[in-house]
Structures are given as C-alpha cells and as structure tokens.
Amino acid sequence: MKCFCMGFMVVWIGLGHVAAVQATQVTQLTELKNGAHQFTYNSENWSDPFVPFLRATEAKQREKPPEKPLVGMQRFEPGQLNLVGVVQTGAGYVAMVEDPTGKGYTIQEGMMLGRYGRVTGIAADRIIVTQHIPDPLGKVRKSIVTMELPTK
Numbered sequence: 001m002k003c004f005c006m007g008f009m010v011v012w013i014g015l016g017h018v019a020a021v022q023a024t025q026v027t028q029l030t031e032l033k034n035g036a037h038q039f040t041y042n043s044e045n046w047s048d049p050f051v052p053f054l055r056a057t058e059a060k061q062r063e064k065p066p067e068k069p070l071v072g073m074q075r076f077e078p079g080q081l082n083l084v085g086v087v088q089t090g091a092g093y094v095a096m097v098e099d100p101t102g103k104g105y106t107i108q109e110g111m112m113l114g115r116y117g118r119v120t121g122i123a124a125d126r127i128i129v130t131q132h133i134p135d136p137l138g139k140v141r142k143s144i145v146t147m148e149l150p151t152k
Contacts, residue, residue: 077114078129078145086124093122125149
C-alpha cells in the first residue's frame with residue numbers, strides 16, 4: 001500500500017481505493033461544470049464590502065483646522081535642543097538650551113516647546129516636556145520627553 005499527497009488531501013492507494021477517489025473527483029467536477037454549486041451572497045446583517053468605511057461627511061469633520069504659525073520656542077522640537085545649564089532663581093529653576101546653530105535660549109516652566117509640547121518641570125539636572133500629539137484618527141497620545149544635562 002502506498003501513500004502520496006495531492007494538495008491538502010492524502011490519498012492511500014490500495015486495491016479498490018483508486019477507483020473510488022477518481023469517481024468522487026469526476027462527480028465533483030461534473031457538478032461544478034453544470035452549476036450545481038452556485039455561490040450566493042446573502043447581505044442580511046452584513047455591510048456592503050464595497051462601501052467606504054468613512055462617509056464624506058465624517059471625513060470632512062476629521063479635517064484639521066488651519067495650523068497657526070509657530071513662534072518662539074515652538075519652532076524647536078525637544079530633540080533639536082541641547083540642555084546646557086540650569087540656574088536656580090528665587091521663583092524656581094530657569095533652563096538654558098542651545099539650538100543646532102549654537103544660539104542660546106532660556107526656558108521656564110509652562111513655556112510651549114515644539115509643536116505639541118509644554119515644559120512641565122525643570123529640576124537641577126533636567127527638563128521635562130509633556131507632549132499631547134494628535135494622531136490621524138483624532139485621538140491624542142501623551143508623550144513625556146526628558147532632556148538631561150550631559151554628564152562629564
């Protein structure tokens with residue numbers, strides 16, 4: 001007795017099994033040719049697969065409002081700046097940062113930094129920036145960026 005594989009069907013070849021398998025296959029092919037197995041799609045309780053997920057009115061509602069021009073420290077994302085120093089004053093800490101061209105700026109707690117960030121904390125050795133970044137689906141993702149003083 002021999003065994004071989006045809007696609008996903010394992011066929012055992014014995015004395016009478018070959019004729020039975022061939023007869024079944026011929027019957028199935030004849031039924032397919034004659035249209036005995038017609039596929040029908042019943043759309044009850046199912047959505048139309050060819051209709052877009054978002055309607056035109058929903059897409060217009062999700063459009064972004066025109067962006068305001070970036071001013072001051074909003075022009076720099078936290079990754080573009082290097083923290084070069086922190087000074088303690090009577091009112092708290094003031095941080096000193098440097099942009100890629102070498103120009104220096106002072107940062108205080110509460111200032112906007114980057115397109116979506118705000119300085120939420122300044123310590124003796126770091127700045128904490130909290131970003132609220134909108135995604136394309138309209139949800140807002142919160143991200144915390146820490147800028148630390150370089151250690152020598």
